[in-house]
Amino acid sequence: MNFLSRVLIFGLLYTIMTVSVLAKECSATDTGTLEGCKDKTVKASGPRIGMFDVPEYFSTADPSFSGGEGMQDYMSVGDTQIILHTKDEVQCPENIEVVGDLKQLDLGEGKAWVVEVTEFKCL
Known part of the structure; x- marks a missing residue:
């Protein structure tokens, strides 16, 4: 390989590594984006929903139900209901x-x- 080819390859690798380090959060904007954000740090916004508006089996995920610490709340992203596990009570x-x-x-x-x-804010 000549010098120019090596420079291009190293430049490409550097760019890929830099982008993957800087892209810390996955943005969940609708139901379709959730699967792509699975097992990643996500940033999502939407309306809160009440505990009587979600399926009853959601209560089995409550940290206090399983002997853990924290609180459970709910929100929706698009048409999908999401369970939130928080350390503090959500007042939004x-x-x-x-x-x-x-x-x-x-x-x-x-x-x-x-x-x-890990963090939340009221909109």
């Missing part, structure tokens, strides 16, 4: 923006998206 009246790790749990009766919230 309507819309919320969260950042945290997105995962999908099998809760027996169905699957659920869960965000382990």
Whole structure:
């Protein structure tokens, strides 16, 4: 390989590594983007929803139900209902923006998206 080819290859590798380090958050804007953000740090916003508006089996994911610490809340992204695990009580009246790790749990009766919230803010 000549010098120019090596410079181009190293430049391309450097760009790929830099972009992957800087792209820390995956943006979940609708139901379709959730699968692509699975097992990544996600930033999502949407309306909060009440505990009586989600499937009953969502309660089995509650950290206090399984002997853990924290609180559970709910929001929707597009048409998908999402469980939020937080350390603090969420006081947002309507819309919320969260950042945290997105995962999908099998809760027996169905699957659920869960965000382990590291930060949130009211919109």
